Amino acid sequence: MGRALTETLLDLSELTVLTEAATGAYAVTAVLAAMAGARQVYAFTKTTRHGTSAEAREQTLKLADSVGVANRIDILEQITPDILHQTDIITNSGHLRPLTAALIDELPREAVIALMFEAWEFRSEDLDMDACLRRGIPIVGVNERHPSVDVFSFLGPLCVKQLHDSGLSVYKNRIALLCDNDFIGSLRSGLASSGASVDVFEDVQTLYRAQWDAIIVALRPTAEPRIGSPEAAHLAACAPAGAIVLQFWGDMDRTVLSANGLGVWPTTPPGLGHMGILLSELGPEPVVRLQAGGLRAAEWVRRSGAVSSDGFAQIVTPASGSIANSR
Template sequence: MIGTESGVAFGQLRSRFDTTLRPGFSLPRLGALMSRALTETLLDLSELTVLTEAATGAYAVTAVLAAMAGARHVYAFTKTTRHGTSAEAMDQTLKLADSVGVANRIDILEQITPDIIHQTDIVTNSGHLRPLTAALIDELPKEAVIALMFEAWEFRSEDLDMDACLRRGIPIVGVNERHPSVDVFSFLGPLCVKQLHDSGLSAYKNRIALLCDNDFIGSLRSGLVSSGASVDVFEDVQTLYHDQWDAIIVALRPAAKPRIGAPETAHLVACAPPGAIVVQFWGDIDRTVLSENGLGVWPTTPPGSGHMGILLSELGPEPVVRLQAGGLRAAEWVRRSGAMSSDGLAQIVTWHPDQSPTRARPSPR
C-alpha cells in the first residue's frame, strides 16, 4: 500500500508493541502537527529550560515541542517501562528531533542531577518523571512551575508531592483542554467509540449506559450518539435501571476505593442482561468481582490506578501533540506572568488532595 510504503520511507514513531506501520505516525506528519500546535498555542519557551521525558510513540513529541518552541535547553529523562526501553525512547525522541532540526537542543538523561534541577524553569508531570518527589521539588528554583499536562480537576495526589509545592510556592499548572487552541476534549467521544469497537462491540445501533460524574460527560455522550449509539447517562451507579444494555461504560472520577466494587457490581448485574460488557474508560474498578459475577470487562489489561483505560494515542498522534503543546503553553504563561486572571488556557491546582476539590482558577492565553 502507498501509505505503508511512505511510512517506511520517512520513518515512524511507534510503541514497542505495534505490529504494523501506521502512516499517521510518519515523521513528516508529526513535524506538521507540531508546527501547527506551536502556531495555535503561541508556545514560546525562549530563555526557559524544560525538564521533561523522552518517550516512545506519540509521547516522544513532548521534548521535541519544547525544543521547537525555542527552549534554552531541554532535558529529557527516560527509563525502561512497559511502553518501551530507555534505548527505544532515546532513539525515537532524537529521530523526531533530528527530523525537525532541533536534536542539538535536547539532552537525554537516565539520571537527574541537582545541577540540572537548579536550572529548570518548567518540569512536566510526565510518566517517566512521576512521582515528582519532595526531594526534586525542593531543588527547583523558586520561580519554577510544574506543568500538570492535563486539567487541574484531574490532579492525582500520587503524581507529585503537593505539600512540597505548597511549602515552596511552586505552582502546579493545569491546562484547559477545552480551550480552542487545544480542544482535546473533542477527541474523547471518538476515543470511547474506538474502545467499544476494540472490545468487539459496534457503537452503532447498540444500547449504551454511560456512567459519568465529571466534565467528560458531554464529549463522551455526543461522540457515542454521533456514532449511532442509543445512550443514557447516569452520574451515580445506583441510579442505573434495568434495560437491554449492550455495554456499560465507566467514566467515573477515581477515588480512594474502586468506583465499581462489590455493591456496585451487584447493582450492575441486576440491571444488565447476560453478555453485557463493562468498558473501563476512566475510574478504577474491581475486575475480580465483575468477572466473578459474569460480566465481561474491557480492556483485558487493567490501567494504572487513576489512569484511563485507553490512551489518546490510540487515535493517532494529533490529540497528544495538541495536549502536550497546551500543557507547556499553560506552564509558560504562569512562569512568565506569575499571576492568574480571567478565563483562558492555564489553570492552577488550588486544593489539597486531602480536601474537597475546588474549581481551578483560569488564566488568559
C-alpha cells in the same frame, strides 16, 4: 507539531525544560519544547512497559533531528541537582513521576510544574503538593477545552475506538454511560454521533435494568474503586448476559465484576487513576495538542501571565475543584 505551536503561540525562549523522552506519540513532548525555542531541554527516560530507554532515546532524537532541534535536547537516565537548579518548567510526565519532595526542593523558586492535563484531574500520587505549597511552586493544569488545544473533542472518538476494540459496533448499540465529571458532554455527543443510543447516569445506583450492550464507566477516581462489590452487583442486576463493562476512567474491582458474570474491557487493567485507553490510540494529533497546551499553560504562568477565565492555564489548589484560569 508546527500547527500546534502556531495555534498555541508557545514560546519557550530563554527557558529550560525538564520533561521525558518517550516512545510513540509521546516522543513529541521534548521535541515540541525544543521547537518552541527552549534554551535547553532535558529529557529523562527509563525502561517501562511502553518501551526501553534505548527505544525512547532513539525515537525522540530521530524526531528531533527531522526538525533540526536535536542539538538542544539532552537525554538523561539520571537527574542531578545541577539540572534541577536550572529548570524553569518540569512536566508531570510518566517517566518523571512521582515528583517527590526531594526533587521539588531542588527546583528554583520561580519554577513551575506542568500538570499536562486539567487541574481537576490532579492525582495526589503524581507529585507532592505539600512540597509545592511550601516552596510556592505552582502546579499548572491545561484547559483542554481551549480552542487552540481542544483535546476534549477527541474523548468521544476515543471512547468509540475503545468500544470498537471490545467488539461492539457502537452504531445501534444501547449504551449506559456512568459519568460524574466534565467528560460527560464530549462522551455523550461522540457516542450519539456514531449512532449509539445513550443514557447517562451520574451515580451507579441510579442505573436501571435495560438491554444494555455496554456500560461505560467514566467516573472520577477516588481512594476506593468506583466499582466495588455493591456496584458490581447492581450492574449485574441491570445488565443482560453478555453486556460489557468498559473502563474508560475510574478504578474498578475486576474480580467482583467477573464474579457477577460481567465482561470487562480492556482486558489489561490501567494503572490506578489512569484512563483505560490512551489518546495516542487515535494517532499523534491529540497527544501533540495536549502536550503543546500543557507546555503553553506552564509557560504563561512562568512568565507571570495574568489570570483569565477563558485561558490556557489552570492552577491546582488544595481545595477540590478550586481552579483559577489564565489566558
